[in-house]
Structure formats: structure tokens, C-alpha cells
Amino acid sequence: MKKSKVSSLIAMLIVGIMILSGCSSKESQANNTSDEKIYRIGISQLTEHPALDDARKGFEDGLKELGVNAEIDYQNAQGDISNTVSIAQKFVKDKVDLIYAIATPAAQSAKQATKDTPILFSAVTDPVKSEIVADWKNVGGNITGTSDMAPTASQLKMFKEIDPSIKTIGILYNTSEANSEIQIEEVKKLAPAEGLEVITVGISNVNELPQAIDSLLNKVDAVYNLSDNLIASSVELVSKKLIENKMISVSAEETQVKGGLLVTNGLSYYELGKQTASMAKEILVDKKEVSNIPVEVAEKTVTTVNIKTLEALGLDRNMPLFKDAVKTGE
Numbered sequence: 001m002k003k004s005k006v007s008s009l010i011a012m013l014i015v016g017i018m019i020l021s022g023c024s025s026k027e028s029q030a031n032n033t034s035d036e037k038i039y040r041i042g043i044s045q046l047t048e049h050p051a052l053d054d055a056r057k058g059f060e061d062g063l064k065e066l067g068v069n070a071e072i073d074y075q076n077a078q079g080d081i082s083n084t085v086s087i088a089q090k091f092v093k094d095k096v097d098l099i100y101a102i103a104t105p106a107a108q109s110a111k112q113a114t115k116d117t118p119i120l121f122s123a124v125t126d127p128v129k130s131e132i133v134a135d136w137k138n139v140g141g142n143i144t145g146t147s148d149m150a151p152t153a154s155q156l157k158m159f160k161e162i163d164p165s166i167k168t169i170g171i172l173y174n175t176s177e178a179n180s181e182i183q184i185e186e187v188k189k190l191a192p193a194e195g196l197e198v199i200t201v202g203i204s205n206v207n208e209l210p211q212a213i214d215s216l217l218n219k220v221d222a223v224y225n226l227s228d229n230l231i232a233s234s235v236e237l238v239s240k241k242l243i244e245n246k247m248i249s250v251s252a253e254e255t256q257v258k259g260g261l262l263v264t265n266g267l268s269y270y271e272l273g274k275q276t277a278s279m280a281k282e283i284l285v286d287k288k289e290v291s292n293i294p295v296e297v298a299e300k301t302v303t304t305v306n307i308k309t310l311e312a313l314g315l316d317r318n319m320p321l322f323k324d325a326v327k328t329g330e
Contacts, residue, residue, distance in 0.1 A: 038069045039098065039284050042091035044110060046103035047079040049233040050255035051148075051269045055102050055122045058273025059280070066281045079229070081105045081176075088113035097284060100276070101145075103229055104179045107132050111143050118283045118290045121145030122276045123269065125179045125227065127295055137294045144293045146276045148227055150252040151301055152186050154265050156194045158250045159222055161321045162263075166248065168197045170220035172212055172238065174230035175202035183226045183252070198224075209234055213241045222248040225256050235259035243312045254304045258328050262313065263305045263321070267298035275299060302326055 043059070045052055056074070063070050073096065077083035084101075088110040091099050099119045101107040107121035111132055122145055127133045134140035159166045171187065173180040184200055191198050201216045203209055209231075216223070223242055225231060231238060232255070239260025242249050251257050253266040275296060282288040305322045308329035315322070 036069060038071050040094070040096045041070045041072055041098045041100060041280070042087075042094070042096040043072060043074045043100045044084055044087045044091070044102065044106040045074070045076050046081075046084060046106045047229055047233060048076055049229065049235075050259065051227065051232055051253055052102050052123055052229070054255060054269035055273040055276075056100075058268075058270035058275075059100055059122070059277045060273075061270075062274035062277025063280060065274075066277060068277070068281050068285060077106065079233075081109070084109035085112070092117055098280060100280070104130050104132070104177070107143070107145070111141075115142055117142065119143040119145075120276050120279055120283070122272055123148045123227070125149050126182045129182050130178050133295060139291055139293070139295060142290050144279065144290055144295055146272050146279070146296045146298070148253065148267060148269065148272060149297055150183070150227060150266055152183070152252075153190050153193075154301075155224070155250050155252065156187070156190055156196060158263060158265065158321060159196060159224075159248070160194060162248055162315065162319070163222070166221040167195065168199060168220045169222050169224045170216040171198060171200045171224050171226060172209070172216060172231050173200060173202050173226055173228050175204050177228055177230065180226050180228045183228075187224065187226075203230070206230060206234055209237065210241075213238060217241070217245050217247060220247075222250070225249060225251040225261055227252045232256055232259075235261065239309065243309060246313055248313065248315075249309075254302065254328075257304045257306050260306060260309055260329070262309045262315075263303070263325065265301055265303045267301050271300070272298055304328055 075087040084106045092114045099110045101110040101121045103123045107124050110119045124147055188198050199219050201212045203212045235256045236259055249261040251261040251264040254264055257264050303325040305325040306329035307327050
């Protein structure tokens, strides 16, 4: 009889342990599922060129560093705005967790495609003037992101620091890119304070670029390159022409300096992408409302000079502007 009672007690203990182990196992599985959730992110990129590629790579690397597990669906619109519309619609249909739109047209198309799916943008100069958000601080919807607005005033000062005789600067731009129009407006507003006149030449496709460069170089003392996607995609052609004509150039961002332009005090698109990845974590993991996340600008800028271009132009690398700059092209 005693043996029977002991056996019963042992059996009950074993059953209890098994039940507790089962609960613990289920709880552990639930925790693992939560920690290891894979988020589906659609990336819509307007076109391929170093700046936008860097914004994408920085975003992807940033997600990994932050421990955000993401399945990326990368789509490139090849510079065709109608493709950005199709891409955005596809992402909405596929029910991705978040859309990352790189460049203004991609962001505009994503906004038109959905009012529910969270959207982050990057490489957009002025999201308010581009009608992507209602306000820089109070975005008022399902879209926010990072702006690539350049420190235009400090960049314009560089012309006189390099050569005080410069009076006229030229700008090449894509007539169908709203971002470029916004930047030109800013340059024209600030240039007189630096004793500079601005001449612009617009093009609608890359085939017009060689003739446009020749036309511009006959009228100006130096060239200022915007963060214009069409011009940026042909920066090597532009820089080659400028060097041949011994023409000083200042760029709005660093990848164009790596591509052969002379100098910038500009942002890193790679770092901007990483900054946007932090916003993605806030939305996906921390469950923060998109409408409560203000648009951000680059956290820092860096002066970068292309040494090969500097030497080709016969400039002194010990000039104060160049001396402490980050060197590329060596």
C-alpha cells in the first residue's frame, strides 16, 4: 500500500514537471519568435549611381548593426518615374512591413500608393516643398525620413577660398527633377552674399549633357554640382570635361568628389542611410508611430577633396581648405 502511494506521488511529480517544461518550452519558443521576427522591407530606388547606392547600403548595414532582421526586396526604377509608381504599388500588394524610398520621385510615388504602410525616404532635399510631408517636425501621415539638404552657404564660400577671382558659377541640372529646382532656388538666394552670379543650364536626358557642359563652360568661372540624380549618374563625364578646361568645381555631396569633382563640405549618403535605418527600427521594433517621427537631416558633414583633380588643376594641396580635408582619389 505504501509502495502504491509512493508510485502515485512520483507519477504526479513527473506529470507536473512535464507540464511545466512544456509551458516553459512554449514560452521560450514565443520569445524566440518575437526576437527573431523577419520584417519584409521593400526598397524603391530611382536610379543607380554612387550616392543613392550608398544610401541603400548604409540602410541595409544599419539594420544589421541594430539587430533588425529584414528580408529586402530591392527594386530599381532605372530613372523612370512611371516605374517608381509600379514598384510602390507592388510593395503595397505584397504587404511589406515598410517601404524605403530613395530619391524624391520614389518617395512621391510611395506616398501616392498607400496611406497605411509605413514609408521612410532618403535623398530628398526638401520634403515639404516636394509635398511628401506636411511639415518637417509634424509629418502628418505614414511617411517620414532623412533629407540630403546640403549646407549650401558653406559650400558657396569655398569658391572664393580657392580662387578669389571667381565671380560666376554654373549649374547643370535635370529640368524634370523637383529636387534640383529647389536647390537652385537656394543657391540663387545665397550666392549674392558671396559675390557670386549663377548661370544654369537644364537638360532633360543624358544625351544632352556633353553639349550642355560645353555651353556652360564658355560662360562661367567655376561649376557647382547639385545632388541631381541625372548629373550624378554621369559625374565622371562632367569631371573629365571640367578638368580638361581647368575648371574648379564644388559639389553638394561626397560621392561626386570621389567621382572626380574637386571638393565638398557635404554629407555622406552611407551615413544618411544608416541614420534612416535607426528610424526603421523605431517604427518596426519599437512600434513608434510614423506621424510622431520628424524628418531628420544629416548629423554631420565632412570636407572631402579629390587629390588627383586638385593636382590636375595645379592647386596647392596645403591651402587651408584642403589641408585638413578627407583625401580621396590618391
